[in-house]
Amino acid sequence: MTASADFPQADHRAAAALCVLLGSPDDLEDADVRDQAERARDLLRSGAGADELTACYRALDTALRRAGDARGLVNESRSARVPGISHDIKVAVCPGPAQCTRVERARDLLPAPPCAVNGTRMRKRRLGPGQ
Template structure:
């Protein structure tokens, strides 16, 4: 059996792992997991004592593992970031001099949508932080 990791409530990865878990209905169906996850969320929101929150997160991790989820709540495997890998969302953006804020999902196998303002096809690119 793998030991539960040390959970640091001040670490943003712990909150990200909890957020990912709460957004996964199939993982919340395990016995006791939904209640423990909601309790951890409530403690996190309330700014609870670090020890109390860490104990709740360890319990949640244990419940996940006992239910057969080998990942547990480990931040590195549930909603965490992988070093050197970044998510890129391909989008179509307005290409012309009279730029509008229209942004649409760009599918690889389809041509970019038509821009009615500039009477040309939109350009495919990657979604940036400013968009």
């Protein structure tokens, strides 16, 4: 059994992961997981304190792991599917009129790499999950 996640107070990632969990009927087949998830939802709706939410998130994380979900509650693979949230990365793309398919990761503080074909620097842009 893997260790439970450490939930800082007012963890917004846990709330987003709970939203995804509640929207996935397959993940709620276990009665203990379903009960803990509904309890966490009710606490969020009622404006419960951070300590109470953290304890509830821990209980839900434990229930998920006991049910065989090694991700627990907060995990990138679960929270990456939250509707309305996209994880973009900055990339360098071809700057020329005849665009090639060269794409390289672009660092924020470094200039874009040079394009050998066009003789200029590549241009930076954000690349979303659907691209």
